[in-house]
Amino acid sequence: xxxxxxxxxxxxxxxxxxxxxxxxxxxxxxxxxxxxxxxxxxxxxxxxxxxxxxxxxxxxxxxxxxxxxxxxxxxxxxxxxxxxxxxxxxxxxxxxxxxxxxxxxxxxxxxxxxxxxxxxxxxxxxxxxxxxxxxxxxxxxxxxxxxxxxxxxxxxxxxxxxxxxxxxxxxxxxxxxxxxxxxxxxxxxxxxxxxxxxxxxxxxxxxxxxxxxxxxxxxxxxxxxxxxxxxxxxxxxxxxxxxxxxxxxxxxxxxxxxxxxxxxxxxxxxxxxxxxxxxxxxxxxxxxxxxxxxxxxxxxxxxxxxxxxxxxxxxxxxxxxxxxxxxxxxxxxxxxxxxxxxxxxxxxxxxxxxxxxxxxxxxxxxxxxxxxxxxxxxxxxxxxxxxxxxxxxxxxxxxxxxxxxxxxxxxxxxxxxxxxxxxxxxxxxxxxxxxxxxxxxxxxxxxxxxxxxxxxxxxxxxxxxxxxxxxxxxxxxxxxxxxx
Amino acid sequence: xxxxxxxxxxxxxxxxxxxxxxxxxxxxxxxxxxxxxxxxxxxxxxxxxxxxxxxxxxxxxxxxxxxxxxxxxxxxxxxxxxxxxxxxxxxxxxxxxxxxxxxxxxxxxxxxxxxxxxxxxxxxxxxxxxxxxxxxxxxxx
Numbered sequence: 001x002x003x004x005x006x007x008x009x010x011x012x013x014x015x016x017x018x019x020x021x022x023x024x025x026x027x028x029x030x031x032x033x034x035x036x037x038x039x040x041x042x043x044x045x046x047x048x049x050x051x052x053x054x055x056x057x058x059x060x061x062x063x064x065x066x067x068x069x070x071x072x073x074x075x076x077x078x079x080x081x082x083x084x085x086x087x088x089x090x091x092x093x094x095x096x097x098x099x100x101x102x103x104x105x106x107x108x109x110x111x112x113x114x115x116x117x118x119x120x121x122x123x124x125x126x127x128x129x130x131x132x133x134x135x136x137x138x139x140x141x142x143x144x145x146x147x148x149x150x151x152x153x154x155x156x157x158x159x160x161x162x163x164x165x166x167x168x169x170x171x172x173x174x175x176x177x178x179x180x181x182x183x184x185x186x187x188x189x190x191x192x193x194x195x196x197x198x199x200x201x202x203x204x205x206x207x208x209x210x211x212x213x214x215x216x217x218x219x220x221x222x223x224x225x226x227x228x229x230x231x232x233x234x235x236x237x238x239x240x241x242x243x244x245x246x247x248x249x250x251x252x253x254x255x256x257x258x259x260x261x262x263x264x265x266x267x268x269x270x271x272x273x274x275x276x277x278x279x280x281x282x283x284x285x286x287x288x289x290x291x292x293x294x295x296x297x298x299x300x301x302x303x304x305x306x307x308x309x310x311x312x313x314x315x316x317x318x319x320x321x322x323x324x325x326x327x328x329x330x331x332x333x334x335x336x337x338x339x340x341x342x343x344x345x346x347x348x349x350x351x352x353x354x355x356x357x358x359x360x361x362x363x364x365x366x367x368x369x370x371x372x373x374x375x376x377x378x379x380x381x382x383x384x385x386x387x388x389x390x391x392x393x394x395x396x397x398x399x400x401x402x403x404x405x406x407x408x409x410x411x412x413x414x415x416x417x418x419x420x421x422x423x424x425x426x427x428x429x430x431x432x433x434x435x436x437x438x439x440x441x442x443x444x445x446x447x448x449x450x451x452x453x454x455x456x457x458x459x460x461x462x463x464x465x466x467x468x469x470x471x472x473x474x475x476x477x478x479x480x481x482x483x484x
Numbered sequence: 485x486x487x488x489x490x491x492x493x494x495x496x497x498x499x500x501x502x503x504x505x506x507x508x509x510x511x512x513x514x515x516x517x518x519x520x521x522x523x524x525x526x527x528x529x530x531x532x533x534x535x536x537x538x539x540x541x542x543x544x545x546x547x548x549x550x551x552x553x554x555x556x557x558x559x560x561x562x563x564x565x566x567x568x569x570x571x572x573x574x575x576x577x578x579x580x581x582x583x584x585x586x587x588x589x590x591x592x593x594x595x596x597x598x599x600x601x602x603x604x605x606x607x608x609x610x611x612x613x614x615x616x617x618x619x620x621x622x623x624x625x
Contacts, residue, residue, distance in 0.1 A: 044493075070493065070494070071493050071494065073604045073605075073606045073622075074606075097601045097602045097624050098601065133591075133596075134591065134596040134597075134598065134599040135557050135591045135596060135599060190554055190558065194554070194557060194558045203599065204598070204599045205598075205599065205625060243557050243558070243601075246601040246602050246624075249602065250550055250602045250603075253605065254543075254546075254547065254550075257543060257605060258538070258539055258543065269606070270542075270605040270606075270608070271604060271605050271606050411493060411494050414491050414492055414493050414494065415494070415495075415496075415625075416489075416491060416492075444597075484599075
């Protein structure tokens, strides 16, 4: 197949390979269906970005892209690349501006039918209790820089210590909500200042909090272990490290763009700016990026707690009746040092996941004990009008994708196109007819985020399922949405 | 206006031009403000001065716009007019000095359009085409 002048070879129905050309160090590999190439990837720069990433010093095996691939900065969104920790580089473009943007899924023991007529009120109260929108702030009191540094070092532990959740929540969060070797001293005062009033805020754009119902179960055993049942009310939270993370990325891109000459790199895109992992710049970025990741986990932890309190108050029920508890929390914008088998040998690599979710298999030491028999939950949100999915990681993901899967739907329309397409429509009415209550800061956000601005996430999830990378457990359907 | 917003799959892209490097930088500042907010009246309440150095004019431009972004989201301050803007070039470095008049920004009162996460380096390339300096700038939102 030839896409925009790039030759792509079919490996199988769900996997395509870009052979090495020019200065590429490894081939590119894209998980996608033929339909995706024909319909959404025809003129997408993202394929070129898969090739660009293949130029990164120390890259191992393949420059990978998940089926939600679309144009990003430096790396494509949906990009995965592992670099040798001794000879390779770390690139902020392989993590993104929203460091540890991620998804958290919490469950309740409520059945949809029992609270159907309370969804409107729940959405109103959630919207009032959780700050949303551009520059949102003030979920909790403004913190001083010492407190922010505690968050950067301790992640979700800060929230638990301050009464926003329980120890069990930590066990059910990727990295237990506190990635090791965070270095708050590598985070600029500017980044800290940007984060001071943003702990516990949702932000804007595609970030959201959803009340969902479990619509369909595909894997009964895994669903039972995760505590999912049909018609159950669950809550999904999608947000990240807010302004603090954006500033960390910005600060280090500045440093690395200017040090490109120092290391003799000649990369095809400035946004791929990078430094050797073991260099001072590389270590500083890693320490700062991990700190921002901890800020994000703490952020989702606080939001979850605020959401639980909203449920308690709105429905006037006790914790025991509500049984609101975390299923799992995953990040989908991060770089992590992990051990993977390369050429038959265990090797430490820096896995960049930029719009990709870790998808570790059953019995992996890094997943919670209660999920060891099934594999790590992979949380894949769709658009606000259709559905989201819960999948689980597999051994094949370890073999093929450095233990990674997709992270979402991916846009098919620009914000401007979505706004144009929304003209003359009453999107709130359309969503209401589908049984979805929505509240957002402004109608513009709803229009920009309209369902058809996104790919059908089921196509994305099916590619990963059929490729055996992450297998489907359940489909979730939104009934209440709050957005910025 | 010496800038034009163009289609971008996910974010905001703007083509900017100017008769000189200084004019191009000024246009970029106003384009950034239009992308971020929608307020009709401004008050010159205070002034701020900034100095930047960079190995390329593109780096200098990204630094300037990133500073405006930081001032808005962290300091809740937005520029109203650009009082002075001067760019010097030595053999190895560009140097920029700018003085801005501006006002306190109130997110709850003023109309914020988009949260600009960052000014990206993606496709930024300042070129002289005829008598005009031009570049594309992409804001990550």
